[in-house]
Amino acid sequence: MKKLLPTSTVGSLPKPVWLAPPEKLWSPWNLESNKLHEGKQDALIVSLQEQQLAGIDIISDGEQTRQHFVTTFIEHLSGVDFENRRTVKIRNRYEASVPVVVDEIARKKSVFVNDAKFLRKQTNKPIKWALPGPMTMVDTLFDKHYKSREKLAWEFAKVLNKEAKELEEAGVDIIQFDEPAFNVFFEEVNDWGMAALERAIEGLKCETAVHICYGYGIKANNDWKKTLGSEWRQYEEIFPKIQKSNIDIVSLECHNSNVPFNLMELVRGKKIMVGAIDVANNTIETPQEVANTLRKALEFVDVENLYPCTNCGMAPLTRNVARGKLSALSAGAEIIRKEYKT
Template identity: 75%
Template sequence: MNTLLPTSIVGSLPKPSWLSEPEKLWSPWKLRDDELREGKLDAQTLAAHEQRRAGLDIISDGEQTRQHFVTTFIEHLSGVDFDRRETVRIRDRYDASVPTVVGAVSREKSVFAADATRLRAAADQPIKWALPGPMTMIDTLYDDHYKSREKLAWEFATILNQEAKDLEAAGVDIIQIDEPAFNVFFDELKDWGVAALERATEGLSCETAVHICYGYGIKANTDWKATLGAEWRQYEESFPLLQQSSIDIVSLESHNSRVPVDLIELLRGKKVMLGAIDVASDTIETPEEVAATLRRALPFVDADKLYPSTNCGMAPLGRRVARDKMVALAAGAELLRRELA
């Protein structure tokens, strides 16, 4: 990236109300068949346009072609039965009805390469694509086949690596792996979590990122955050391991969080995608607030390695709110750029 402080969103944007019910996760599609396929791609083009218009430097698909950041990828794999539902505890926080792994998991063909090719053609800027991480994937399923979280995670890591290589071939500049589960399952993180992440990104020459947050602004997550005390130090577990890993960029939640900013020092040498926009509130940040959040990180990350971003995805927000937050992110980064110049 030639731009100082290149801005981007983490991944998702709200979908248009003609595509799915607004401000809701796992919202069902309103269209069917060919209309749905066309509608998803129209929404993706619109999302790219809105990011450009807001002034963002790195463009994502806004996750417009997927119902949910994890399940849509899994839907395209064999070995998972979506009609056989079980209730599981997701990230030790809330219960959800999830599909069941009934056999060996595999990928028949690329899930997102065609969508990424379409985004590449619609954007002159660098593009980023997010995939769910192995640990977060296994946490969103009931496993009746492998009977081992680790074994299933390694299978998913191999599948993700195939997908990532197809996305790179489609022209994606940054492949981001979403691993919110890294803030919860610390024993697995150390035992095999980072190793599985590296397996998922093995052999790529594009940039790689891992996104670890405290979740969307839904009640289950905000309730959990309220129990975490005056300081949120979960990143202390993952950052030293990621600093030693092959991953290029580490994405974290910062604005309106209780994460001590000096934890970023544990990533020294890595690029840091810093969440400077709160996704759990409809309040629009001012450019000055965004700049202040970014400025506070500068003692712990070199300016040329700082990537201003959102804390997490914005799927559950209203479209105008998400648009205004993107504008604020771009304007805040520009304020700090001028200062640094």
């Protein structure tokens, strides 16, 4: 019998200090060549152990082998120049120095498949692997070649699909596409963004998820949230399109956010990864706080479709805080499981 309320993280977890400097995104590696490869595998094992000790049911790689959830994938593609970077505004929020698309996009070899095979050997639990979504990839670089966000997204969707199929073969149970850009560019999502995502999942037999949040707990994102008012209704713009799609699971931000819970009605029938852990502060939730968030979600989601999760990745947090939050997530889910058994 399948476990009720299976818990998971969105993806990233803090890296050990010997692998990369803590509490920052795009953190540089502390190791090189063979030592780096071995260090990444060691970090994967540590990440797995911490998830299992915290009682997490669906295991992720903690993104231990990548510097960033988008650019690490792009680094492995041809047609992108990482040397001559340009500064762009990401999601209309903050500036970053990004690579430039200078030629046709191609994936010469797999990116994460060997890491997924390694993780698969370490655990019998279901594993989830996150890939960047096509639209968010487009929003994280400068395009000098295609000169069309839609065309570039379509090319990314094709290479993502190849990677996803090989991840499925490697034993990954859920492939998640991270699309925070969906919360910003509504017209494009409805015009071509969702179609590009459908192309990325084409032919997959494993479960698929789309993760749409309000970003990591960095200052630019936290400042943006303060401008959104007392109700965050961005999901309302895109959920109807997602509801009609072939995506199985929708991952969204809930805890400590101003997202009205009733917006989940718009994706009724889909499985919902409900963000019950706030990644934008160092306060460790109590199990009861997690349970309260899940109870509110259960007014709009059938219990068999509810997957307790984090709001976003936890890479910028300390390991102690992340551990505490993971344990709280498991304990909160257990409170609700017991209520459903009695």
